[in-house]
Amino acid sequence: MKKVLVIGKGGREHALAYHLKQSPEQPEVYCAPGNVMMAADGIQCIDIAETDSEALASFCLDHDIDWSIVGGEAPLNVGMVDEFQKQQLKIIGPTKAAAQLESSKSFAKDIMSQCGVLTADSTVFNDYRSALAYTQSHSFPTVIKKDGLAAGKGVTIATDQAMAQATLQDIYHDDAEATVVIEEYLEGEELSIFTLVGEDTVIHAGVAQDYKRAYDHGVGPNTGGMGAITPVPNVNDELVVSAYEKIIYPVLDQMKANGTPFTGVLYSGLMRTKKGLAVIEFNTRFGDPETQVIMHHMNSSLFAALDAIVNNQSYTVSFEEGYSLGVVVAAEGYPHTPKKGFELGQLISDSGIKVYGAGISGNQTTGYQAAGGRLFMPVVQSQTLSDANRKVCHWIDELAIPHTFHRTDIGQ
Known part of the structure; x- marks a missing residue:
C-alpha cells in the first residue's frame, strides 16, 4: 500500500x-x-x-x-x-527560490516582464514617502500590494487618496522597510487555473472562481475566500488553451531559464480584460477554497494525478458534469478579529453535501467549537449553480449557528 x-x-x-x-x-x-x-x-x-x-x-x-x-x-x-x-x-511543491513566484510580488512581475506575459502595469517602492507621492500623482482606483505572503488578504483596492494613504501608513507602520507594489486597476471577470507541474510534465487540473470579499454583492474587506465554484461559466476550452500558450508555459519556461525551475502546483489567478487575458497573481500551491470544489468535482483519481507529476509521467484529469459549489461559514469578526470558542454543533451533512473543516476544534460526537476565522465549508455538486447554491445555503440556514456568517450569492 x-x-x-x-x-x-x-x-x-x-x-x-x-x-x-x-x-x-x-x-x-x-x-x-x-x-x-x-x-x-x-x-x-x-x-x-x-x-x-x-x-x-x-x-x-x-x-x-x-x-x-x-x-x-x-x-x-x-x-x-x-x-x-x-x-x-x-x-x-516548489523550492523556496521558485516559491518566490507567490511570496514576492516583485519577483513575479520580473518573470512576467521577461517573458512578455500580460499583467497590470506596476511600480515597486521601498519607502513610505515615495509610495505616497506616486499615489498623489495617479488616478484611482489603484491596487496596493505588500510584497510577501498575506494568506490571500494582502491586496487593497484604493478608491481615493485617503484610502491609499491609510493603507500605506498601515503597511509602513508595521514594517518601515516594506516593499510595496502599486499597480493599475484592471477590470473584468476573474478565474483561476490550476496546473500540476513535474520536471517535464504539465497536467491541467481545473478552472475555478472564488469570492474574496466578506459579504454579498462583493462588499466588505478582502478575505482568504468566502466560497468558490467550478467550472466557471463562459470559460471554454479555447480560453484555457490560450492561457497555457500565452501565460503558463512562458512563465514555466522563464523560471527554468532563470535557474529556478518550478515543480508542484501552480495557481494562475487571471482576469479577462479588454486587452486580453491578464495575470492578477500567481500562487505556488492549491487555493483555498477553490481546492474544495475542484476535488469534489474531480471524477478521476487524485492519487494517480499527483503520483504522475512525482514520477514525471503524463495524466489527464477528468471532471463530473454540471458544477460544484461551496460556501465558507466564518466566525463573526472575520477577517479581523474572529470570535472563538462558541459551539457549532455536530455539523452532520445532508446527502450529497461534503463538509470540509478548517478553524474548528472538538469532535462530531460531543460537538465542534469555533477555533479560527473560516470555520468549515459545505460543498455540493449539481447540474446548475442556482440549485447548488440553494442546497448549500439551505443546509447552512438550517444549522442556524449564532456568531457565524456566510455569503448567499456564491455562483449567482
Missing part, C-alpha cells in the same frame, strides 16, 4: 487528504497537523507543525512515506521542499 502525507491543517488540506483516501489506489493518508474533521474521516493526523521541515522529513523517513504534498504557502516559504530534497524525499 502506498503512503502519502498532506502537509497543512485547513479546508484545502482536508479536501486533498479526503480525496486521496477516496482514490481507487486506496493509499494510506496522513496529514500534519491536520484537523478534527479530518480525523473523523479516518485520516491519520500527525501532531507536527506544518512548518517543522526537519520533523516532517524524519516522520517520512521513519514511516516509509512514498511522497508528500505541501498544502499552504507557509511551509514553502520556510524551505520545506528544499529540506525534503536534501533528505532525498519525494515532495510536491
Whole structure:
C-alpha cells in the first residue's frame, strides 16, 4: 500500500487528504497537523507543525512515506521542499527560490516582464514617502500590494487618496522597510487555473472562481475566500488553451531559464480584460477554497494525478458534469478579529453535501467549537449553480449557528 502525507491543517488540506483516501489506489493518508474533521474521516493526523521541515522529513523517513504534498504557502516559504530534497524525499511543491513566484510580488512581475506575459502595469517602492507621492500623482482606483505572503488578504483596492494613504501608513507602520507594489486597476471577470507541474510534465487540473470579499454583492474587506465554484461559466476550452500558450508555459519556461525551475502546483489567478487575458497573481500551491470544489468535482483519481507529476509521467484529469459549489461559514469578526470558542454543533451533512473543516476544534460526537476565522465549508455538486447554491445555503440556514456568517450569492 502506498503512503502519502498532506502537509497543512485547513479546508484545502482536508479536501486533498479526503480525496486521496477516496482514490481507487486506496493509499494510506496522513496529514500534519491536520484537523478534527479530518480525523473523523479516518485520516491519520500527525501532531507536527506544518512548518517543522526537519520533523516532517524524519516522520517520512521513519514511516516509509512514498511522497508528500505541501498544502499552504507557509511551509514553502520556510524551505520545506528544499529540506525534503536534501533528505532525498519525494515532495510536491516548489523550492523556496521558485516559491518566490507567490511570496514576492516583485519577483513575479520580473518573470512576467521577461517573458512578455500580460499583467497590470506596476511600480515597486521601498519607502513610505515615495509610495505616497506616486499615489498623489495617479488616478484611482489603484491596487496596493505588500510584497510577501498575506494568506490571500494582502491586496487593497484604493478608491481615493485617503484610502491609499491609510493603507500605506498601515503597511509602513508595521514594517518601515516594506516593499510595496502599486499597480493599475484592471477590470473584468476573474478565474483561476490550476496546473500540476513535474520536471517535464504539465497536467491541467481545473478552472475555478472564488469570492474574496466578506459579504454579498462583493462588499466588505478582502478575505482568504468566502466560497468558490467550478467550472466557471463562459470559460471554454479555447480560453484555457490560450492561457497555457500565452501565460503558463512562458512563465514555466522563464523560471527554468532563470535557474529556478518550478515543480508542484501552480495557481494562475487571471482576469479577462479588454486587452486580453491578464495575470492578477500567481500562487505556488492549491487555493483555498477553490481546492474544495475542484476535488469534489474531480471524477478521476487524485492519487494517480499527483503520483504522475512525482514520477514525471503524463495524466489527464477528468471532471463530473454540471458544477460544484461551496460556501465558507466564518466566525463573526472575520477577517479581523474572529470570535472563538462558541459551539457549532455536530455539523452532520445532508446527502450529497461534503463538509470540509478548517478553524474548528472538538469532535462530531460531543460537538465542534469555533477555533479560527473560516470555520468549515459545505460543498455540493449539481447540474446548475442556482440549485447548488440553494442546497448549500439551505443546509447552512438550517444549522442556524449564532456568531457565524456566510455569503448567499456564491455562483449567482
